[in-house]
Amino acid sequence: MKGIKKIVLSLLTLGVISCASRKDIIYLQDVNDKTEQSNVLEMDSVHFNPLTIKPDDRLTINISSINPEAARPFNLYLSSFNTGGLTANGQQQQQSYLVDKDGCISFPQLGDLKVAGFTRVQLEKHLEKKIKPFLPDVKANVQLVNxxxxILGEVARPGEYTINRDKISVLQAIGLAGDLTIHGKRDNIKIMRDVEGAIKYYHIDLRSKGFMNSPAFYLQQNDVIYIEPNKPRVNAAISSPTNSYIISATGLLITIISILTR
Structure with missing residues (x-):
């Protein structure tokens, strides 16, 4: 009888250990939510470095002027034998520029231009300065289209996401993927980033506000976020159907023996 009790106790202990505690689940646990007549809990300064253009980026660049015809030679339009490069509303489609391995693009009228290392706004100003002698009222608009x-691992919707703005944080990205599942480890989010041909790894802990000071808090193009599964998830994945049957049969046997030995 004592042996049976030990087995039951061991199973109960295993069940308790397998359960995730509150400290494993809650985000930003160290944010002080006790306020005195204020809706502002705390203020933390987060530094944002604007995205810089890298090799293999794809850009759309539109050069405009009061006189559209004067700006036309500085725009790269898409040719098409069937539609003449026109959209449904009759406007010509612009072709994107692929930044080569040396960080350059071939720009109409200006030739090869080094663009890697520029932010989007810096490149706009750089182009306006170069074109201004030919087009005094020039206005450049640059967009990063790739x-x-x-986002991989324990999120509701893993996959690749296209971002239509210049700035997105890791929390916003996780929101796009539908948040972490209950099985995702909050304390070891991995972010992989290509830095000049080498992969740099960042680790952040969503349970503490300290992760907002990480260089990976704001994401860059082609970043990969991986959410690791917790131990119960891993154990459930590696357990075979046979093990499940054995555990169920053992539980049933313990119950029968307990009833017969009362």
Missing amino acids: FRIS
């Missing part, structure tokens, strides 16, 4: 991030 700002993509990948």
